[in-house]
Amino acid sequence: MPTIRRTKVEFEGRIEEREVIVEEEHVEGWTQDTQMRWVGRPLSRVDGVARVTGKAGYTHDVHLPGMLIGRFLRAKQPHARITGIDSRRAAALPGVHLIWHRFNLPPVAHLDGRELFGEELAYEGAEVAFVVGRDARAVGDALGAIEVEVEPLPFAPNLAAAAAEDGPAVLVGEDNWITPDGDIYARGSVEAGLREADVVVDLTFTTPTAAHCCMETHGSAADWEGDLLTVWHSTQSVFGTRSSLADALHLPMDKVRVISNYIGGGFGSKWGAEAFTLLAALAARELGRPVKAVLDREEEHLVAGYRPGSRQRVRLGATKDGALTLIEQEAEVTTGAYGGGGPVIGGPAKDLYLCPNVRTVVRAARANTDGARAFRAPGYVEGTFALESTLDALAHKLEMDPLDLRMKNYADESPSRGEPYTYKGLQRAYEMGAARFGWPPQADAPAAGPWRRGYGMASQIWGGGGGPPANAIVKLSPDGTAEVLVGVQDIGTGTKTVLAQVAAEELGLSLDAVRCVVGDSLPAPFGPGSGGSVTLASAAPAVRSACREALRQLIALAAIMLELEGADPDAFAVEAGDIVYRADPEKRLPLTQVTAKMGNYMIVSKGARGPNPDDKAINTFGAHFVEVAVNVETGQVRVERVVAAHDIGRVVNPLTATSQVYGGVLMGVGFATTEARVIDPDTGLQLTANLEDYKVPVMVDCPEIEVLFVDVADTAANSVGSKGLGEPPIIPTAAAIGNAIFDAVGVRVTDLPATPDRLLALLAKEKTQ
Amino acid sequence: MALNFRGPDAVPLTLQINGEAHQVLVEPRRTLLSVLREELGLTGTKRGCGQGQCGACTVILDGETAYACLTLAIECEGREIVTIEGIAQGDALHPVQAAFIQHDGYQCGFCTPGQVVSAVALLAHTPQPSEAEIRAGMAGNICRCGAYPAIIRSVRAAAETMAEQEG
Ligand code: FES
Ligand code: FES
Numbered sequence: 001m002p003t004i005r006r007t008k009v010e011f012e013g014r015i016e017e018r019e020v021i022v023e024e025e026h027v028e029g030w031t032q033d034t035q036m037r038w039v040g041r042p043l044s045r046v047d048g049v050a051r052v053t054g055k056a057g058y059t060h061d062v063h064l065p066g067m068l069i070g071r072f073l074r075a076k077q078p079h080a081r082i083t084g085i086d087s088r089r090a091a092a093l094p095g096v097h098l099i100w101h102r103f104n105l106p107p108v109a110h111l112d113g114r115e116l117f118g119e120e121l122a123y124e125g126a127e128v129a130f131v132v133g134r135d136a137r138a139v140g141d142a143l144g145a146i147e148v149e150v151e152p153l154p155f156a157p158n159l160a161a162a163a164a165e166d167g168p169a170v171l172v173g174e175d176n177w178i179t180p181d182g183d184i185y186a187r188g189s190v191e192a193g194l195r196e197a198d199v200v201v202d203l204t205f206t207t208p209t210a211a212h213c214c215m216e217t218h219g220s221a222a223d224w225e226g227d228l229l230t231v232w233h234s235t236q237s238v239f240g241t242r243s244s245l246a247d248a249l250h251l252p253m254d255k256v257r258v259i260s261n262y263i264g265g266g267f268g269s270k271w272g273a274e275a276f277t278l279l280a281a282l283a284a285r286e287l288g289r290p291v292k293a294v295l296d297r298e299e300e301h302l303v304a305g306y307r308p309g310s311r312q313r314v315r316l317g318a319t320k321d322g323a324l325t326l327i328e329q330e331a332e333v334t335t336g337a338y339g340g341g342g343p344v345i346g347g348p349a350k351d352l353y354l355c356p357n358v359r360t361v362v363r364a365a366r367a368n369t370d371g372a373r374a375f376r377a378p379g380y381v382e383g384t385f386a387l388e389s390t391l392d393a394l395a396h397k398l399e400m401d402p403l404d405l406r407m408k409n410y411a412d413e414s415p416s417r418g419e420p421y422t423y424k425g426l427q428r429a430y431e432m433g434a435a436r437f438g439w440p441p442q443a444d445a446p447a448a449g450p451w452r453r454g455y456g457m458a459s460q461i462w463g464g465g466g467g468p469p470a471n472a473i474v475k476l477s478p479d480g481t482a483e484v485l486v487g488v489q490d491i492g493t494g495t496k497t498v499l500a501q502v503a504a505e506e507l508g509l510s511l512d513a514v515r516c517v518v519g520d521s522l523p524a525p526f527g528p529g530s531g532g533s534v535t536l537a538s539a540a541p542a543v544r545s546a547c548r549e550a551l552r553q554l555i556a557l558a559a560i561m562l563e564l565e566g567a568d569p570d571a572f573a574v575e576a577g578d579i580v581y582r583a584d585p586e587k588r589l590p591l592t593q594v595t596a597k598m599g600n601y602m603i604v605s606k607g608a609r610g611p612n613p614d615d616k617a618i619n620t621f622g623a624h625f626v627e628v629a630v631n632v633e634t635g636q637v638r639v640e641r642v643v644a645a646h647d648i649g650r651v652v653n654p655l656t657a658t659s660q661v662y663g664g665v666l667m668g669v670g671f672a673t674t675e676a677r678v679i680d681p682d683t684g685l686q687l688t689a690n691l692e693d694y695k696v697p698v699m700v701d702c703p704e705i706e707v708l709f710v711d712v713a714d715t716a717a718n719s720v721g722s723k724g725l726g727e728p729p730i731i732p733t734a735a736a737i738g739n740a741i742f743d744a745v746g747v748r749v750t751d752l753p754a755t756p757d758r759l760l761a762l763l764a765k766e767k768t769q
Numbered sequence: 770m771a772l773n774f775r776g777p778d779a780v781p782l783t784l785q786i787n788g789e790a791h792q793v794l795v796e797p798r799r800t801l802l803s804v805l806r807e808e809l810g811l812t813g814t815k816r817g818c819g820q821g822q823c824g825a826c827t828v829i830l831d832g833e834t835a836y837a838c839l840t841l842a843i844e845c846e847g848r849e850i851v852t853i854e855g856i857a858q859g860d861a862l863h864p865v866q867a868a869f870i871q872h873d874g875y876q877c878g879f880c881t882p883g884q885v886v887s888a889v890a891l892l893a894h895t896p897q898p899s900e901a902e903i904r905a906g907m908a909g910n911i912c913r914c915g916a917y918p919a920i921i922r923s924v925r926a927a928a929e930t931m932a933e934q935e936g
Contacts, residue, residue, distance in 0.1 A: 044870050044871055044873065045870070045873065048869070048870035049862070049866075049870065051869075051870075051875055051878035051881050052862065052866040052869045052870055052875075052881060052882075052885055053813065053853065053854070053856070053857055053862070053866065054811075054812070054813015054814065054852070054853035054854050054882040055813065056878055057812070058815075058879060060812075060815065060816065061806075061812035063807075063810065063812070135807065136803070136807075137796065137798070137799075212913075213913050214877075214879075214913060215815070215817045215823065215825060215877065215879040215880050215911065215912070215913050215914075216815070216817070216877070216879045217817075262877070262878060262879075263877060264815075264877050264878070264879030264880075265876075265877045265879060265913050265914060267913075296819060297817070297818040297819060297820060297822070297823075491877060492875075492876035492877030492878065492914055493876065494876075655873045656873060658873070658919075659873045659875075659876050659914075659916060659919055660876070662915050662916060662917070662918050662919060663876055663914045663915035663916065664915070665915065666915030666917065667913075667915060690818065690820060690822060691817075691818050691820070691822035691823050691911060692820070692822045696911060696913055697915070697917075698908050698909075698910075698911055699903070699904045699907050699908050699910070699912075699917045699920070699921070700904045700905065700908050702904070702915075702917040702918060702921075704918075705918050
């Protein structure tokens with residue numbers, strides 16, 4: 001029977017109490033010792049062939065008969081007021097079907113409470129007009145023929161300008177500070193922490209604005225069949241998109257179908273409907289033809305979000321023997337003209353170590369850029385860089401091994417919640433990582449030539465426990481094949497594969513008899529967005545629950561066939577594809593023999609994610625150990641080796657999990673060494689809106705990466721024992737690299753990325769001191 | 770060479786793609802990438818940037834890799850074009866493709882067609898590449914998901930399989 005319960009769900013550093021409908025079929029949790037046939041094996045992806053042959057269909061690839069192309073004309077100034085638009089010449093060009101703008105508004109011009117085609121253009125790339133035409137050429141020609149008159153306004157392209165007294169208003173009539181007092185977390189007192197400290201380290205940092213750079217740029221295609229709208233959207237949340245579109249278009253939710261079968265990367269930047277999604281849907285309705293609108297690479301950099309750059313100060317106090325007395329972290333960010341309150345930069349500071357006195361503040365200001373978006377462990381990447389770099393500095397000051405200092409302050413329970421963890425495997429991750437890496441490092445032979453070698457490490461905490469609501473439906477056919485429908489999406493993490501493994505395990509079927517359908521809101525029941533590393537931990541227990549319900553129905557049939565009618569369903573087990581009567585294992589039937597008995601019929605079952613345990617914190621942990629080489633003549637930093645050890649509970653698929661760690665580490669390497677969005681302070685225009693000037697790692701930059709998992713089932717967290725992994729592996733990488741650079745050449749990198757010019761400047765400064 | 774000016778209106782072209790001749794009528798300003806994707810429905814070749822910066826659009830032109838986004842379709846007449854759709858022989862995957870599946874040489878998969886095509890071309894020129902040769906040979910293919918270690922492993926494994934098949 002469904003009931004309503006309150007449960008705590010953590011998402012990207014914030015804890016929410018939710019009222020959820022709970023209807024979980026009680027499923028016994030898999031323990032550490034449960035014998036598994038599919039779960040825990042390094043299996044290739046179920047959709048591998050489609051991926052390597054080019055048959056996997058992404059939103060970019062949607063092509064429908066009669067389909068038109070839509071695209072925005074965008075602001076070329078950081079801040080301006082529109083005074084006139086003349087689109088007559090453009091509208092007369094061949095192949096142009098429709099032009100909408102401020103003086104010719106579409107039927108709906110609001111999305112998520114924001115006005116589209118407003119008078120004020122508050123960032124480069126803001127929407128000025130939407131053109132629909134026969135193809136990209138016709139649209140491109142028309143965009144070039146639209147005449148726009150604007151009155152330029154003063155602009156603040158960065159934090160310094162936005163925060164300046166008498167600085168220009170980012171938005172006319174709005175305060176530049178979004179959270180002037182900041183988001184504050186505090187326990188104990190800073191004064192007490194300073195008083196008790198024998199040693200204090202106080203450092204300031206800056207981190208770069210980082211672009212997601214999804215290889216598939218954002219995009220949507222829309223098609224109407226009567227009053228049913230189908231939207232293909234490259235999104236991390238089909239249900240989030242469905243609700244934002246239904247809301248904007250005043251449509252009943254069941255009239256909106258959102259499909260996102262293959263997604264070319266998201267990393268936090270692809271959530272609900274976007275302006276181009278809404279306009280594609282409106283234009284498709286207006287013109288009676290499907291419309292596709294896809295961003296080009298420059299637009300992707302201008303309007304698809306970023307990790308906001310930060311200014312930070314960290315103060316750590318400790319006693320002589322290394323016990324932390326104070327963690328204080330202050331951060332300032334800009335989240336764009338219409339951005340929010342800023343990421344949880346203080347998250348790691350409040351939870352990574354045992355410390356009685358902690359204070360974190362994050363202040364967010366506007367700037368004349370597009371809005372910041374969640375980007376793989378928002379806040380935690382930049383917060384951990386500053387915190388773990390300062391901790392390393394503290395270790396040096398105390399002449400302690402950095403790992404010993406971390407163990408000295410190890411928190412056995414959640415410091416901010418004062419509650420035990422469901423499981424914490426950080427110590428084990430330290431041990432595994434240190435053993436594989438060789439920590440503490442041996443002193444190197446004196447270097448000949450310009451290259452110096454260094455070793456560093458850093459730790460990480462993240463959520464990833466997931467929670468309700470998440471549902472699953474299982475359809476079991478008479479031939480013993482099962483279809484598992486889940487309203488999540490596979491953004492490249494392998495969701496389709498791991499959920500199929502979980503279903504095959506529970507149902508006792510072989511993996512190829514299970515087909516998992518994700519990324520389509522029509523057939524699937526509700527599933528959460530793929531963010532906060534919650535997908536597996538939310539959806540897999542729902543899949544188990546649905547499978548369990550299907551089995552109950554099958555067992556009832558099997559009981560009749562075994563002449564055990566009415567026996568307690570729990571008296572049966574599923575072993576290697578057979579339904580077995582526990583009391584008398586001779587009494588068994590192959591599952592497919594039971595399904596065959598059904599005739600042309602289908603067992604349909606549903607399942608739901610149960611609540612999280614009360615009064616326990618669910619977190620993921622990890623530690624990275626890094627070896628770098630630094631060239632003291634050129635300032636070049638080469639990240640040569642990374643050992644990444646992570647506790648994410650049970651690992652369902654070590655092959656795909658390892659891939660996620662590679663990805664996180666490489667994004668961390670980019671963040672630490674090459675990536676930075678640059679905005680020209682004089683013009684307010686972006687200088688790095690492409691993949692040439694915004695440097696993401698390529699294959700030659702790739703270190704040797706060794707991935708280790710603690711792999712202990714977190715049985716108290718959920719019935720599968722798994723937690724999320726998407727975000728953890730990017731979190732500690734930059735700090736570990738910075739710490740290794742310090743070990744190599746004795747200078748502390750406080751400003752990322754650690755480019756050669758910065759390294760040379762630091763080395764020169766060190767020499768003169 | 771006689772100059773042969775055509776356009777700016779659509780002109781007929783014959784393109785030899787994956788061993789088949791395709792007739793198209795396109796403007797001379799069209800890139801090979803847009804013709805593959807929009808006229809011929811060969812959407813396996815991806816557009817990551819359209820600016821020659823990512824490698825998602827990699828195809829093989831007369832045995833050499835090329836960025837289809839920087840190649841005009843009109844330049845390709847009379848040349849042999851191989852796209853991701855032409856790498857497998859029917860249902861039989863190329864060893865590079867099989868290796869990508871086995872070693873998980875991808876995540877989101879969007880860069881994968883370009884990676885596979887680059888790897889096939891690399892191995893055609895350098896059947897037993899060193900790791901440095903793999904890294905340099907594939908440096909023009911960005912993978913934002915960071916599958917590089919698994920891609921390197923995939924290319925090595927494919928090289929071995931191909932050597933065995935030769936042997
Ligand atoms: S699409 Fe051609 S290189 Fe990026
Ligand atoms: S697999 Fe996603 S970009 Fe390479």
